Amino acid sequence: MSGRSPETLPYGLGAAILTVLAFVLLEMLLGGVLMDLQDTLALSEAQLGELTRVLATGIVVSTLLAWRGLTHAQLLHDAPSPPLHTLFASAAPLLALLPLLWSVNGWMDWLLQSLLPLSAWEAEWFAHAVDGTFAATLSACVLAPVLEEMLFRGLILRGLLLRYPPSTAIVHSAALFGLAHFNIYQFFVGLSTGLVLGLAYQRTRSLWPCVLLHAAFNGGVLWMASADGQWLADTIGNPLALPVALALxxxxxxxxxxxA
Structure with a gap:
């Protein structure tokens, strides 16, 4: 320890991997505990899973904040410009990335499910995750964007950027973000969105643009799921869709x- 303040200590890849493993193990442990209380809490399996993930993320983030000497304000925004200025400056460029992200991930999801069909349990879990209920929407569009950005961009990527070149740090954090979803179907979604979210954080040093993009991406996925994939089918069939998405x-x- 060379006398640096805790918030400036570099976060190596090994520590980042251990953090994600700790998060996954804690999520499994909490899931086992809460499973015994499922009837008492009157929660469905999907709601139980979301509660478990929220609690695990919150515990890991709170622990790392205390360990690294960061406040929530420093974690959420560490740029010289005011948060609203940073958010407004980056909102339009970030939202312009969404059509291509949705399309690429939709095609990838279709390809993976063609090669590796979902099991009955996986199909049921994904259906609950995008069933349009208040709990699913709250989790996907509010809780997950805030908590996951605090962990993967605010802490893990923040530390990696202190030790590695930006491109290396962003790729590492995006891969860990994909792996933390713990299934092949969401790995590629996590990887691709993690690359964009990582770039957004590296350019702005603020989590607010990342939260906005994360929430908008998940909201779009929920909306497309409610249309039973018709949006993706219409997009693929439209010859202008890909050029427009690429241009945006x-x-x-x-x-x-x-x-900046």
Whole structure:
């Protein structure tokens, strides 16, 4: 320990992997405990799973905040510009990336399920996760964006950026974000969105743009699920969809790289 303040200690890849493993193990432990209380709490399996993930993320984030000497304000926004200015400057470029992200991940999901069909349990779990209920929407569009961004971008990527070049740190954090979902179907979604979210954090040093993009991406997935995949089928069948999505992505990426 060379006398640096805790918030500036570099976060190596090994420590990042251990953090994700601790998160996964804690989630499994809490899931086992809460399973015994499922009837008492009157929760469905999907609600129990979401509660477990929220609690595990909250505990890990709180522990790391205390260990690294960070306040919640430092974690959420560590840029010289005010939070609202940073959010407004990056909102349009980030939202422009969404059509291509939705399309690519929709195609990847279709390909994976064609090669590796979902088991009955997996199909039921995914159906509950996007069933449009208040609990599912709250989890996908509020709790997951805030808590997961605090852990994977606010703590893990923040520390990796102190030790590795930006591209290496972003790729490492995105891969860990995908692996933390613990299934092949969500790994690629986590990886691709994690790359964009990591770039957004590296450019802005604020979690608010990341939370916005994360929430908007998940909200779009919920909306598309409610349409039973018709949006994706219509998109694939439209010859203008891909060029438009690529153009928006290129514009958004260019603008995002200019954000300071």
């Amino acid at each position: 992505f290129a514009w958004g990426l260019r603008r995002l790289l200019r954000v």
